[in-house]
Amino acid sequence: MPHNLKQHYSAVVVGGGQAGLSASHYLKKHGIDHVVFEKKTVAHKWKDERWDAFCLVTPNWQCQLPDHPYDGDDPHGFMVKDEILGYVDRFIKKVDAPVLEHTTVNSVERLPSGGFRVESSAGTVTTDSVVLCTSLYARPAIPRAAERLADDIVQMHTVDYRNPSQLPDGAVVVVGSGQSGAQIAEDLHLAGRKVHMVTGNAPRCARFYRGRDVVDWLADVGQYDITVEHDGMTKKKHDTNHYLTGRDGGRDLDLRKFALEGMKLYGRMEGVSSGKMLFAPNLKANLDNADRVYNGINALIDKHIAANNIDAPPASVYAPLWEPTSEPAELDLAVENVTSVIWATGFTPDWSYVGLPIFDGTGYPVQRRGVTGIDGVYVLGLPWLWTWGSGRFLAVGKDAEHVVGHLTDYLGSTNERPFKQAATGR
Template sequence: MSNVTLKPHYSTVVVGGGQAGLSASYYLGKAGVDHIVFEKKTAAHKWKSERWDAFCLVTPNWQCLLPDHPYDGADPHGFMVRDEIVGYLDRFIDKVKAPVLENTEVTLIERDGSGFRIETSAGVVGADAVILATSLYANPFIPRAAEKLPESILQLHTASYRNPEILPEGEVMVIGSGQSGCQIAEDLHLAGRRVHLVTGNAPRCARLYRGRDVVDWLTDIGQYDITIEHDGMNKKKHDTNHYLTGRDGGRDIDLRKFAQEGMELYGRMETVSGGKMIFRPNLAKNLDEADRVYNSINALIDRHIADRAIDAPPPSVYEPVWVPERETTELDLEAAGVTSVIWATGFTPDWSFVSLPIFDGTGYPVQRRGVTGIPGTYVLGLPWLWTWGSGRFLGMAKDAEYIVDDIVSFIGLNRETRKRVAAG
């Protein structure tokens, strides 16, 4: 891939060689659009270098529907583990044969007449259109409170965690109860490590309900096709994903059960002071809200089954198996025997190279179905770009195809405009 020869101008430049950028390249190639994909590292590298050993999908394999590349294994209702996911992506890379220039950083995108000027570590090129496919997960985020932790404590972000064996002996503090935080906490818990887990506002979801995987039910209901323009869904793009797991065939993650088994749970972290971690007294609230979402999703499935008279096992409502007797609001980490902290605090996007007025006050690109207000500028691969399926293997093809269709029309119009201007 990296032996692609750089040209002075392309019809379209794609920034990012992950599944989003590769999907865009697939449709650009199919439409005959001259293009190049710039990748700062290597194609799909995050799946290879920023996932822990026991990582697996949380949605069934059949939802892997990259362009012309559906799941090609023998277990459509299973959950691929990291190396299987990498294999699936490598086969997609081989199939697409995208013109990817790897180890090439884009440092500036700016307007240049009716097109764009793109500065990269390999040189400067021009383009009629650009697709920003770098996702929201460019840089691991660790709060400044980490600087106040004792130097004796090892600190890792989830992007660097691999397995329990890389951590020193002692207890482990995991900060964050989203999908990664909960799954890593479980990974450590199953390995016999004593775990402290700081919770947040992440909701949870059942794995199986009334005889089927909840994802199957939600697909039938049409949840993954709900657009961001549906009642109040626009705010969903900033929501934390529901926590559950595909590990060992798939199961719920119930933090209350972990607590019964000895895991220590806390409310949201406020700060670190004097070697102590300070927490909000909102653990009970966090657990209750996660369970409320869990039960509301199941109730949605109940209504679907009742409305269609589907023969299924009886409904149920989750009842807490454990409740906190008290809220711990501070913990001396060294005194508690905590020797490592894992920051499951997410990532931040990097749009610093984009010198185009496409962002809102929060730094999020303003777009509709990937099309921004600056003609010829597109974004791809974001959660809730258009539907709940956007940003996932499930919805990537539809989003990429829509954007490329728009680019084909735009490039045609843009060329005609330039011809008219040149003709006077």
């Protein structure tokens, strides 16, 4: 890792997670001098923002970081936290990226004469190209309603949750039913805690269907190769992930089953007032929509099996195990002895350091497979940057290879590259 900054680099990578490391891997392969700025530590989200029982949701074979495929003996299993960290640490050592940790990038700006200036807490450099790898998960998103909760209620975002013993005795409200929320609610439920689950619009997916992991079927169907440019896919980058789990060998997460076992379910949270959480009357709709996606995915698999005359166990359709008899409008936190709230409400991006006109009206970078409309500016690691796996171990490497290939061609072909003579190795 470098101790001193050079004045100029051919490329600057912002972010030292799996996307930034993948970019560095290919930049090194192409002999392009570069530096990686990381605000905290390399791959810190895997190390510092996961709960103790965390495990992969997708099978291990989908771990396909560049030149670093899954190297264990259980490709159809689901690595637990320590195994994931081992896999990531081996990748970190293999890449040996030129990273400056604990270095905040304060601004990225285009120079009038061409090229870019990158100002960081470690100093300012110029560069011919920039790869932005800071993802959409920069800041935990917690609704303002959290400010209205009583001071004696422990509140934390999913990034800070580790295990049930971390929380005081009493009931727990989990707000948000995406992957993290559903898995943490199960973690608490299995520990015997009283859980109140506030649902949202997250879809769900079967773990196993017709004799195989659903992910294996979907790979055969070609779902992981569909790009964001296919009809109807452009909005996918804003979708909530399907909830299911790889825990204990993998299983469905069915909120209706949890309800039968004593978990209390609610519609979307609309606010907090006078010690009560208030909810929209959409619990049934949320559950029905999640099941509709579940059955729709299975129907896609049925179609594939029929079309290819595959011998497989018979098809089935999920039927609700439980139906809400009412739509709870409120939850009195004191009456229900709620002592903790887990905010599984996602994240917001932080592009404030980027002083370049590359964003659309929603604040999402305008790009095509990581290539923006400004020559020399790239983004990596975003959900549905190109395919379903773009933000994950499965395809972030493929996207990085594409981006660095484009970047290499740009550096080699442009006659207007302002620092061409100063850049080493070009």
